[in-house]
Amino acid sequence: MKKTVSRALRTPLKAGVIAAVLAAASSSAFAQSSVSLYGQVDEWVGATRFPGGKTAWNVGGGGMSTSYWGLKGAEDLGGGYKAIFKMESFFRAQNGQFGRFQGDTFFARNAYVGIESPYGTVVAGRVTTPLFVSTILFNPFVDSYTFSPMVYHTYLGLSTFPTYTTDQGAVGDSGWNNSIQYSTPNFNGLSGTAVYSLGNQAGENGKKKWSVQGMYFHGPFAATAVYQYVNFNNTPGDIGSIVSGQQVILGLRSQGIAQVGLSYDLKFVKFFGQYMYTNNNSDINSWHVNTGQGGVSVPIGPGTAMASYAYSRDSGGLNQTHSTAAVGYDYPLSKRTDVYAAYMYDHYDNMSSGQTYGVGLRAKF
Numbered sequence: 001m002k003k004t005v006s007r008a009l010r011t012p013l014k015a016g017v018i019a020a021v022l023a024a025a026s027s028s029a030f031a032q033s034s035v036s037l038y039g040q041v042d043e044w045v046g047a048t049r050f051p052g053g054k055t056a057w058n059v060g061g062g063g064m065s066t067s068y069w070g071l072k073g074a075e076d077l078g079g080g081y082k083a084i085f086k087m088e089s090f091f092r093a094q095n096g097q098f099g100r101f102q103g104d105t106f107f108a109r110n111a112y113v114g115i116e117s118p119y120g121t122v123v124a125g126r127v128t129t130p131l132f133v134s135t136i137l138f139n140p141f142v143d144s145y146t147f148s149p150m151v152y153h154t155y156l157g158l159s160t161f162p163t164y165t166t167d168q169g170a171v172g173d174s175g176w177n178n179s180i181q182y183s184t185p186n187f188n189g190l191s192g193t194a195v196y197s198l199g200n201q202a203g204e205n206g207k208k209k210w211s212v213q214g215m216y217f218h219g220p221f222a223a224t225a226v227y228q229y230v231n232f233n234n235t236p237g238d239i240g241s242i243v244s245g246q247q248v249i250l251g252l253r254s255q256g257i258a259q260v261g262l263s264y265d266l267k268f269v270k271f272f273g274q275y276m277y278t279n280n281n282s283d284i285n286s287w288h289v290n291t292g293q294g295g296v297s298v299p300i301g302p303g304t305a306m307a308s309y310a311y312s313r314d315s316g317g318l319n320q321t322h323s324t325a326a327v328g329y330d331y332p333l334s335k336r337t338d339v340y341a342a343y344m345y346d347h348y349d350n351m352s353s354g355q356t357y358g359v360g361l362r363a364k365f
Contacts, residue, residue, distance in 0.1 A: 032075070032076040033073065033074065033075035033076065034073060034074055035071065035072070035073040036071070036072050036073070037069070037070070037071055037365075038069070038070055038072070038364075038365060039067070039068050039069030039070055039088075039364070039365055040065060040067060040068065040362060040363065040364040040365065041067050041093050041362070041363050041365075042061060042062050042063055042064055042065050042066070042067050042093075042360060042361070042362040042363075043059065043060070043061055043063070043067075043093050043094060043360060043361060044059075044060055044061075044062075044063030044064075044146065044340075044358045044359060044360025044361075045058075045059050045060075045358055045359060045360070046058070046060070046063075046356065046357050046358015046359065046360075047355075047356070047357060047358065048060075048146075048354075048355075048356045049354045049355050049356070050163055050164070050346070050354045051164070051346055051347060051348045051351040051352060051353060051354040052165065052348075052351035052352055052354075053163075053352075053354065058094075059094050060094060060146070060358075061091075061092040061093050061094050062092075062100070062144070062145060062146060063144065063146045063147065063340065063342070063358060063360035063362075064141070064142075064144050064146070064147065064328075064330065064338075064340050064342070064360060064362055065142070065143055065144065065362060066090055066100060066143065066145060067090065067091050067092065067093050068088055068089060068090045068091065068109050069088070069089055069091065070086065070087060070088035070089070070109065070110070071085075071086070071087045071088075072084070072085065072086040072087075072088075073085050073086075074116070077115075080117060080118040081115060081116070081117045081118075082115070082116040082117075083113075083114075083115060083116075084113070084114050084115070084116050084121070084123070085112065085113040085114070086110045086111070086112055086123075087107050087110070087111050088107060088108075088109035088110040088111070089106055089107050089108065089109065090104065090108050090109055100145075105126070105177075107126065108126070108173075108175055109128065109175060110125075110126060110127060110128055110175065111125045111126040112124060112125030112126060112127055112179075112181075113125060114181075118185065119185065120182055120183055120184045120185055121182070121183045122180070122181070122182050123180075123181050124179065124180050124181075125179065126175050126176065126177050126178075126179065127175060127176060127179045127181045127195060128174060128175050129173075129174055129175065129176055129195065129211055129228065130193050130195060130211045130212070130213035130226045130228070131154070131170065131174075131211060131213075131226050131228045131257060131259060132155075132174035132175075133193075133213070133224075133226075134213060134215070134224040134225075134226045134259055134261055135150055135151060135154050135155075135259065135261075135274075136148075136151065137215075137222075137224065137261070137263075138150075138222070138224060138261030138262065138263055138272050138273070138274050138293075139151070139272050139274060139293055139295050139308055139310075140270070140272055140295040140296060140297040140306040140307065140308050141295075141306055141308055141326060141328065141342075144342075146342075146344075146356060146358075147326050147328055147342040147343075147344045147356065148308065148326065149293060149295075149308045149309060149310035149324035149325065149326050149344065149346075150274055150291075150293040150295075150308065150310050152310065152324050152344075152346065153168070153169070153276075153291050153293070153310045153312050153322060153324065154169065154170050154276065154291070155169060155170055155174060156169065157169020157170075157322070158170065158171060158280075164348070165348075165351070166318065166320060166322065166348060167280070167287065167314060167317040167318050167320075168278075168289050168312055168314050168317075168320065168322055169278075169289075170228075170255070170257055170278070171230050171233055171239055171252075171255045172209070172230055172233045172234075173233070176195065176197040176209055177197065177200075177234065178197050178198045178199070178200045179195050179196065179197040179198075179209075180195070180196050180197075181193065181194070181195045182194050188218070189216055189217045189218040190214070190215070190216050191214070191215050191216075192212070192213060192214045192215070193211075193212070193213045193215075194210075194211070194212045194213075195209075195210060195211045195212075196208065196209075196210045197209040197210070199232055199235065199236040201235065201236050204236035204237075206231075207231055207232045207236035207237070208229075208231065208232075209228075209229065209230040209231070209232065210228075210229055211226065211227065211228040211229070212226070212227055213225070213226040213227075214226075220264055220265040220266065220267075221262075221263075221264055221265075222262070222263045222264075223260070223261065223262050223263075224259075224260065224261045225258075225259070225260045225261075226258070226259050226260075227256070227257070227258045227259075228256070228257045229254065229255070229256045229257075230254065230255050231253060231254040231255075239252045239253075239255075240252060240253075251282045251283025251284060252280065252281070252282045253281045253282060253283065254280075254281045255278065255279065255280050255281070256278070256279045257276060257277070257278045257279075258276070258277045259274065259275070259276040259277075260274070260275050260276075261273065261274040261275075262274075267299075268298070268299065269296055269297070269298050270296065270297045270298075271294075271295075271296055272293070272294065272295040272296065272297075272308070273292075273293065273294050273295075274291075274292065274293040274294075275290075275291070275292050275293075276289075276290075276291040276292075277289075277290060277291075278291070280317070285316060285317075286316060287314055287315060287316030287317035288314065288315055288316065289312055289313065289314040289315075289317075290312065290313055290314075290315075291310065291311070291312040292310065292311055292312075293308060293309070293310040293311075294308070294309055295307060295308030295309070296308075300329070301331075302331065302332060303329055303330055303331035303332060303338075304329070304330050305327075305328070305329050306326075306327065306328045306329070306330065306342075307325075307326070307327045307328075308325070308326050309323075309324070309325045309326075310322075310323070310324045310325075311323050311324075318349075319349075320348055320349045320350075321348070321349050322346075322347070322348050322349075323346075323347050324344065324345065324346045324347070325344070325345045326342060326343065326344035326345070327342065327343055328340060328341060328342030328343070329341055329342075336363060336364040336365065337361070337362070337363045337364070338361075338362050339359065339360065339361050339362075340359065340360050340361075340362070341358070341359045341360075342356075342357065342358065342360075343355070343356070343357040344356045344357070
């Protein structure tokens, strides 16, 4: 009798222990989370002469890619849902300062929180713009603000006086504050993104920025189409007076940019092509800019050779042309470290030509 009772007591006890272990495992899987630290350091040595300027020898940051570090995390909420966050900060290793330039926001690359689900991902905060993503993925120099012709034509023009005396280029940064972004799931290589950014000021609800993008990747072929509209940069009304050389663009109200890009990889050579149309509206006049870029990347030995040419022409503004050509070679020392050398020629109408050349080292972590 005693033996029977003891066995009877042990059976439910064992079952309870097993149930507790299973419950703990289920809870652990349900609440599984992760946090990652990552980034890259990119430094180069060489010379820069902007159009109309003089040559400066320098040790600079971000020759092939801008240096940054970041934290990202995810927590499994169950049912295919995850809570996610990302905080990324640019820095200048040549002087130890944060940001891409003096006065840059600390977490300027990305700073958001959101939900990832089977139906797509929604995030809120500061996000990288779809226009920037399309710009860097469809040119062989990717996100180089030092050597990429297409990055020059898109982001290093309008409102960058005194570096450039021009009315060409995109208003604003590669990242937008006060944003809500939705990204679709991947449908056999096809995906989409939509972003809406608010002015965050009472009485300024009409001030907005928005962008939509579609991308397609299938085998060797890839394509993108994106549209971006802005009527402010950081705060409502802040693009109303943009200095461009000796000319002041008064009452700039809005800017719309449409861009398409294609690439095709034949293994022994990869082709890139982009076209961008920029329409600017001000109280005084309106003008538009047509931009095209063509490029190739070719595997040579363990590394890759790159070449790109971009050309822009505006009508109704300063009626300028802008042409930029670049060549370079990137050599991997390992999976995370590479060295590179590049040369870029840059020219605007009625200005002496500019050029940039140098060698650099990039380490990822």
